Amino acid sequence: MIDQLMRYAKGYMEISIRSASYERFLNLCAYHEIVIWDLNYQDGFYEGKIFIRDFRKIMESARKSHTKIKILKKTGLPFWIREHKKRTGFFLGTIMCLVIIFTLSLFIWDIQIDGNVTQTDEVILDYLEEKEISFGSWKQKINCKELAAELRRQFDQFIWVSVQMKGTLLKIQVQENTDEISDTETLKEPSSLVAAKDGKIVEMITRSGKPMASVGDTVKKGDVLVLGQLEIKNDAGEVISHQTCAADADIVLETTDQYEAEFAMKYRQKVYTGNDKKKYYIQIGDHFFKTPWKGHSYQKYDVIDEKHQMKLWGSFYLPVFWGTYLVREYEIVEKRYTQEEAEKRAKKEFMAFSEKIQEKGVQIFKNDVKIVAGTSACRASGALILHEYAVNRVPLQETLDLEEGIQIE
Incomplete structure (x- = not known):
């Protein structure tokens, strides 16, 4: 590949050779260090390739050996330049463009x-x-x-x-690292789990600590659900001591809450008038070149900037951008929800509320939400029965005063 590029850069010719003494001609070429390659015999003559500089020297050897040389084809950069010498400006521009591209390739764009x-x-x-x-x-x-x-x-x-x-x-x-670290990995101090809200226990799985309540029990906010201690028993099953720990359990409480939401039946909506103004621009580095325009007299409008970065290929980006500024006029129109539209919006808002609390681990077990679309407002309200992990972790010392007969060692 490199040899082919070097030959193209130097320029070479394909020639035919007819001679009464091929051996004498080739010996003269070797003596004068004239290189001929791809030499082939065809129908009474030879064909080969020779560099431009050697072609000037070969004519003397051809004269001495009574050899006729004929040029069949010219190939290479020198011939290409000579053929296009009238386009010097184009070549210079191409070279400058290549230099600029090479320079730009040295930077991050x-x-x-x-x-x-x-x-x-x-x-x-x-x-x-x-x-x-x-x-x-x-x-x-x-x-x-x-x-x-x-x-x-x-x-x-x-x-x-x-x-x-x-x-x-x-x-x-x-x-x-978006993984949440569990309490058992981070807590070292003895602690207990207490109810964060009033409710009824519907699910309880204790992994560490002493359960102080069970499924079906009704608890109040602050009641101890799992105490941060473990009972140590002898072979007879008698408690002989206690060991402190960080209580760990999955506890689901059934709680109640009230949902309230309201919005006005009248609302203001943005409506585009169809009057637009568009301006084109090119950005080179920090310099902007914009198409002229007469501006606009819109009182209310949005500006949309659509911008693109130029790249030659793949990941070869350039510090050149082009795009458009689109100015769109709009009006504010007073509108009113129909009953169907109001109910649809209220349901959509309730669904969004449900999805939001579900992300926090709260499930809506039952709801009694009613939607009423009135003359001036649409109101959604009702009771919710929730299943949630409504527990708080508190230091063990804070629960000692709440429970009696506890021995801590």
Whole structure:
């Protein structure tokens, strides 16, 4: 491959050779260090390839050996330049373009961050800027391995960080530790579990500690459900001592709550008029080039900026952007819900409320919510019966005064 490129750069010709003495001609070529390759005999003559510089020397050897040389084809950069010499400006422009592209390839023109959950892109980009790594940074100054280690040290949530440079793109991939740590992994001090609300126990699985209530019991807020102690018994089954611990149990309480929600039947809605103004722009670095426009006289409007970054291929991004500014006029229109629309919105809001509390582990066991759409407002209200993990953890010492006959060793 390299030999082919070198031959193309130097330029060569395909020639035919007819001679009364091929041996004498070839010996003269060897004596004058003339290189002929791909030499083949065809129908009474030879064909071969020769460099431009050697073709000038071969004519003397051809004269001495009574040999006729004919050029069949010219190939290579020198011939291409000679053929297109009238387009010098084009060639210079091409060379300048290649130089600019090469120069731009030495810098970072886009930063992409994937996998972050608790830390936003803006927070990470601000940290990178503190490290002098941003849009337009010199690639040679960035050590991907060191940067990955610095990000792990800076953000405790990151358990894995990968930093890669692809073309002019700096790609950062992270993985966060989003697993919740259980109480049994973190608690070392003796503690008990108490009811966080009034309710009835519908499910109870005790793993550690002494149960002070059972399924079906009605409890009040603050009642001790599991005491932070373990009973030590002898072979006869008699309690001989107690050992403190961090109480651990899954306890589901059936509790009651009241749902209340209300909204006005009249509302204001944004309606686009269809009057739009569009402006195009090109951004090169910090410089903007915009198409002229006469502006607008809209009182109420939205501005939509649609921006794209130019890239030559793959991950080779350039500091060139293009896009449009779209200005859309709108009016505020007074409207009123129909009864069907109001009920639909009220149901949607209740479903959103249900999904929100379910994310916290609260299940709606039964609801008595009624929706009433009146003249001025729509109201949804009713009692809820919930199943939830409504327990609090408190230090064991705080529960000693609540229970009698407890021995702690």
